[in-house]
Amino acid sequence: MGLTANHLVNRPILASIDTEAFRHNLNRIRELAPESKIWAVIKAKAYGHGLEAALKGLESADGFALLDIADAQWFRDHKWSGRILLLEGLFHQEELETAVQLRCDMVVHNEKQLEWLESYSNHSGHPINLFLKLNSGMNRLGFKPEQYRDAYHRLHAAGYHMHHMTHFANADQVDRSPSVGAQVECFESTIAGLEAPTSLANSAAILWHRNALGDWIRPGIMLYGVSPTGTYADIARSELLPVMQLRSEIIEIQELKKGDHVGYGGRFEAPEDMRIGVIACGYADGYPRHAVDGTPVWVQGAGPDYDDVVCPIAGQVSMDMLTIDLREAPNAKVGSAVELWGGEIPVDDVAQMSGTIGYELICALAPRVPVSIK
Numbered sequence: 001m002g003l004t005a006n007h008l009v010n011r012p013i014l015a016s017i018d019t020e021a022f023r024h025n026l027n028r029i030r031e032l033a034p035e036s037k038i039w040a041v042i043k044a045k046a047y048g049h050g051l052e053a054a055l056k057g058l059e060s061a062d063g064f065a066l067l068d069i070a071d072a073q074w075f076r077d078h079k080w081s082g083r084i085l086l087l088e089g090l091f092h093q094e095e096l097e098t099a100v101q102l103r104c105d106m107v108v109h110n111e112k113q114l115e116w117l118e119s120y121s122n123h124s125g126h127p128i129n130l131f132l133k134l135n136s137g138m139n140r141l142g143f144k145p146e147q148y149r150d151a152y153h154r155l156h157a158a159g160y161h162m163h164h165m166t167h168f169a170n171a172d173q174v175d176r177s178p179s180v181g182a183q184v185e186c187f188e189s190t191i192a193g194l195e196a197p198t199s200l201a202n203s204a205a206i207l208w209h210r211n212a213l214g215d216w217i218r219p220g221i222m223l224y225g226v227s228p229t230g231t232y233a234d235i236a237r238s239e240l241l242p243v244m245q246l247r248s249e250i251i252e253i254q255e256l257k258k259g260d261h262v263g264y265g266g267r268f269e270a271p272e273d274m275r276i277g278v279i280a281c282g283y284a285d286g287y288p289r290h291a292v293d294g295t296p297v298w299v300q301g302a303g304p305d306y307d308d309v310v311c312p313i314a315g316q317v318s319m320d321m322l323t324i325d326l327r328e329a330p331n332a333k334v335g336s337a338v339e340l341w342g343g344e345i346p347v348d349d350v351a352q353m354s355g356t357i358g359y360e361l362i363c364a365l366a367p368r369v370p371v372s373i374k
């Protein structure tokens with residue numbers, strides 16, 4: 001592969017977004033849930049991948065689900081005529097008119113939002129779709145079961161097109177309890193007899209609880225080829241492809257003597273004479289500062305036979321740089337291409353070595369990192 005030189009930027013770091021992988025993952029989701037429509041969840045600027053790439057790669061989704069009305073505006077400005085769901089509904093009453101103008105579907109999760117909608121008269125000439133959210137046990141957002149039916153009837157009476165929605169707290173507990181069972185039961189008994197389309201499943205439920213999909217599924221993390229559990233092995237056989245690749249280059253090589261230390265705090269001590277590679281990527285790029293020694297970095301063509309090798313981080317990640325142990329990479333040189341995460345190193349693996357989950361790393365890709373969409 002090798003890096004394309006980009007002479008407009010000073011540093012060799014680059015995030016590339018593979019829109020073909022987006023298409024592949026979306027098709028895979030259709031195979032897993034052929035009866036359901038798909039809300040492509042693209043909150044947090046498409047989990048750090050950017051709205052532009054998301055629109056390009058995911059245009060065959062049935063709709064985009066997001067949080068900020070400004071992002072809904074962006075999609076309409078970019079000629080998206082399909083559905084858009086405001087995943088947490090309105091934050092302020094003043095947004096309602098704009099949301100209607102932008103033809104947004106809205107989640108309704110509390111009494112205040114319900115009152116705003118009840119007192120609104122819709123002159124737009126098109127119906128408004130609402131996703132009424134049931135708090136079936138996660139205790140974050142939504143109406144409690146005993147309030148839900150009344151809320152439903154009020155909005156239905158006000159002329160809205162109703163949908164039922166809930167969100168799982170434990171769909172990623174692959175074989176463990178508690179999982180989704182109690183929440184599904186609560187959902188089904190609460191909506192009994194109220195005929196309307198349903199929406200339940202996030203990525204983990206789509207992968208592991210296909211008895212609880214509903215009419216509209218809401219995949220997020222799996223669209224990006226990252227694991228809902230935080231462990232790559234859990235999706236290794238799910239035929240999902242990573243969409244984001246973060247790469248950079250070795251910009252310096254240090255020859256160490258046995259006993260020399262590397263970086264802030266001298267966390268890594270050379271157990272023998274050895275080389276260290278310095279890479280242009282640090283925590284100000286979104287690489288986790290908590291990455292421990294041993295966190296994998298892929299280095300192109302640096303092995304004994306000019307094969308690709310995985311080298312462990314050695315020393316504390318700093319703001320603009322990180323350092324790797326080159327003992328297995330005799331052919332590493334200044335300019336060697338590295339992958340921090342992507343197709344060679346799952347972002348889940350980096351996350352695990354840093355005490356977090358892949359979601360956090362991709363969402364936190366820093367604005368200073370140049371992005372190329374292919």
Ligand SMILES: *Cc1c(COP(=O)(O)O)cnc(C)c1O
Pocket residue numbers: 041043087167201202203204218219220221222228
């Ligand atoms: C973020 C979100 C999703 C997507 O979750 P993933 O775990 O990324 O698939 C689905 N539904 C709601 C309400 C969300 O907030």
